[in-house]
Amino acid sequence: MIRLLGKISSINVRKVAWTCAELGLPFEREDWGKGFASTQTPDFLALNPNAQVPVIIEGDRVLWESNTICRYLAAREGREDLLPAEPWARAQVERWMDWQATDLNMSWRYVFPALARGEPPNPDPVQIAEAAAKWNATMAILEDHLAAGGGYAVGGAFTLADIGLGLSANRWLRTPIEHPDLPAVLAYVERLRSRAGALFDVT
Structure with a gap:
C-alpha cells in the first residue's frame, strides 16, 4: 500500500492521487502541510528536506517531487499509454508536464493564493490585475495548443501530461x-471531468 503524504488542496498531491486512480x-x-501535520519536523524533513508535499512511501522507499512520482508509478506499472517508452513520444508528454510545473504554475503564484485563499490578506489590486493577465496569457498558450491538436495534451489520447x-x-x-473565452480549454476540462481521480471539486 502506498502512503501519500500531503493535503488534498495541494495540486501536486492531487496529481499523484489522480495518477494512482488511473493506474488502479x-x-x-x-494530511500534511499548512493547517495539518507540519512538514518542518525532523521526521518529515528526513523524508523530504525541501519540507514540501507530496511524498510517497512504499516500504523503505521514499520519493518526492510530484511529476517524478507520477512518472515512476506509470513506468513501474508498464503504462506506456500514459508515459511512452519511446524517447520522442515520451518527450512530448514530459514537455507539457514540465511546462505545467514551471511556466503555468508560476503564472498564478500571486493571484490564486490572494483570491482563493486570502494570502496575503490585503492583496495589491495592481499586482492582482497584472498576475491575472499573465495567467490568462499563459492559459491562452494551452488554448492554442488544444485547439490545434486532438483534444489532449499529446494528440488524441490521454497521458500523464493531462x-x-x-x-x-x-x-x-x-x-x-x-x-x-477559451473554448478548447473549457471543452478539455469537461472531457477530463468524468475520469477517475480527477478531483475537480477541489480548487
Missing part, C-alpha cells in the same frame, strides 16, 4: 478572475 493503485493519503494540465485548467476556471 490503492493508496492511503495523510493530469497536471487538467487540474491547472480547473483551478483557473474556479478562481474569481475575469476569464477570456
Whole structure:
C-alpha cells in the first residue's frame, strides 16, 4: 500500500492521487502541510528536506517531487499509454508536464493564493490585475495548443501530461478572475471531468 503524504488542496498531491486512480493503485493519503501535520519536523524533513508535499512511501522507499512520482508509478506499472517508452513520444508528454510545473504554475503564484485563499490578506489590486493577465496569457498558450491538436495534451489520447494540465485548467476556471473565452480549454476540462481521480471539486 502506498502512503501519500500531503493535503488534498495541494495540486501536486492531487496529481499523484489522480495518477494512482488511473493506474488502479490503492493508496492511503495523510494530511500534511499548512493547517495539518507540519512538514518542518525532523521526521518529515528526513523524508523530504525541501519540507514540501507530496511524498510517497512504499516500504523503505521514499520519493518526492510530484511529476517524478507520477512518472515512476506509470513506468513501474508498464503504462506506456500514459508515459511512452519511446524517447520522442515520451518527450512530448514530459514537455507539457514540465511546462505545467514551471511556466503555468508560476503564472498564478500571486493571484490564486490572494483570491482563493486570502494570502496575503490585503492583496495589491495592481499586482492582482497584472498576475491575472499573465495567467490568462499563459492559459491562452494551452488554448492554442488544444485547439490545434486532438483534444489532449499529446494528440488524441490521454497521458500523464493531462493530469497536471487538467487540474491547472480547473483551478483557473474556479478562481474569481475575469476569464477570456477559451473554448478548447473549457471543452478539455469537461472531457477530463468524468475520469477517475480527477478531483475537480477541489480548487
